[in-house]
Amino acid sequence: METLIRQLRQRVRVPLIDVDSWFDSQFPSLESQQKVLDQICLVSESNPYYAQRVVKTIIEKLERHMDADSVILDGYYEKLFEVMRASPSVPTDTDVLGYTLQADSEDPDKDKVVLIKESPDLISGMGTTGLRTWEASLFLSQWLLRDFRSSGSLTRKSFEGKTILELGCGTGFVGICLYKYFRDQMKGLIFTDGDTQLIDRISANLLLNDISIDSGDLKVCKLWWGEDDLPPIKIDTIVAADVTYDASVIPDLAGILAEAMSQDNGEYGRVDTAYIAATVRNPSTIEAWEEYLDNGQHDRIWDWQIIDSTENGKYLERNRWDCIWYPVGVAQIKIYEIRRVIDNLD
Numbered sequence: 001m002e003t004l005i006r007q008l009r010q011r012v013r014v015p016l017i018d019v020d021s022w023f024d025s026q027f028p029s030l031e032s033q034q035k036v037l038d039q040i041c042l043v044s045e046s047n048p049y050y051a052q053r054v055v056k057t058i059i060e061k062l063e064r065h066m067d068a069d070s071v072i073l074d075g076y077y078e079k080l081f082e083v084m085r086a087s088p089s090v091p092t093d094t095d096v097l098g099y100t101l102q103a104d105s106e107d108p109d110k111d112k113v114v115l116i117k118e119s120p121d122l123i124s125g126m127g128t129t130g131l132r133t134w135e136a137s138l139f140l141s142q143w144l145l146r147d148f149r150s151s152g153s154l155t156r157k158s159f160e161g162k163t164i165l166e167l168g169c170g171t172g173f174v175g176i177c178l179y180k181y182f183r184d185q186m187k188g189l190i191f192t193d194g195d196t197q198l199i200d201r202i203s204a205n206l207l208l209n210d211i212s213i214d215s216g217d218l219k220v221c222k223l224w225w226g227e228d229d230l231p232p233i234k235i236d237t238i239v240a241a242d243v244t245y246d247a248s249v250i251p252d253l254a255g256i257l258a259e260a261m262s263q264d265n266g267e268y269g270r271v272d273t274a275y276i277a278a279t280v281r282n283p284s285t286i287e288a289w290e291e292y293l294d295n296g297q298h299d300r301i302w303d304w305q306i307i308d309s310t311e312n313g314k315y316l317e318r319n320r321w322d323c324i325w326y327p328v329g330v331a332q333i334k335i336y337e338i339r340r341v342i343d344n345l346d
Ligand SMILES: C[S@@+](CC[C@H](N)C(=O)[O-])C[C@H]1O[C@@H](n2cnc3c(N)ncnc32)[C@H](O)[C@@H]1O
Pocket: 128, 129, 130, 131, 132, 133, 134, 135, 136, 137, 167, 168, 169, 170, 171, 172, 173, 193, 194, 195, 198, 223, 224, 225, 240, 241, 242, 243, 245, 249, 252
């Protein structure tokens, strides 16, 4: 039941939701049916069509497995009646998805969840690709939080007292995850994107996660690479996901990284490390990106390496801590660590 609730929260495609394991050994108890129904009621507030498809699937399954002693909660039929006329969503529709970052083994209500208002089926719209959360964001966040959750505390240490800036943050998923986990350790967090429409939407996602935009350690600002200056703040670490999606954006992305690591940002110093997650949709785009990384290494600005990747489907299924689902057939994702070369200016 816990898995099913978490999948509904993340709007996993209906054919892929794990209704079978809910029926594993016996007909679901009324208590368990009620918990799943409560989640469906939440879903129907922002996505009635998804709720309709789920409730149909569940009723069908319950009816198929019931015997003389089984009872199906009336609430399922009432909900079906309510959402019966919901029409299929269109890509521009928004929904509120919940990504389970830390699963409580028994009670999904106690999970640590990041809520994001987004258009999950929209690849590109209103001139931007940032209206949905991309898989590279999920993978990068899982990677950044992994050591902390397994109590190795390596990642935590590396964020201690640091100010982190996210480039091309889109829905703000990576930054929100970091803030939820490291707010007590980090010094500050800056969400940036080149698109002002997205900047306006970040505050809504912060609020959904009970994060106040007025927190002194948070900043949201427009940063269009190649056009806007880095904010006049000491930044230690840069994070970014799926910002290498097209060859045309790579020169400016590499440019801002080089600027951040090689120029003195006034009295504010230089960025030490960047973690960039890239989805390999088109190998030639990734080759172009790595060529820029090689150039920066050749110029002694940074050293770079791939520190993790989703090769062989690694991490793409739920692991010990989180329950995050990826679409079937998602392209490979690589995480690049770019470290500034320490020189005699330090
Ligand atoms: C594919 S989306 C990724 C969004 C988010 N990081 C994620 O993974 O869900 C790429 C993001 O980069 C931003 N972007 C693209 N080119 C940019 C530029 N030159 N300067 C700043 N942001 C840019 C877009 O607005 C968009 O939000």
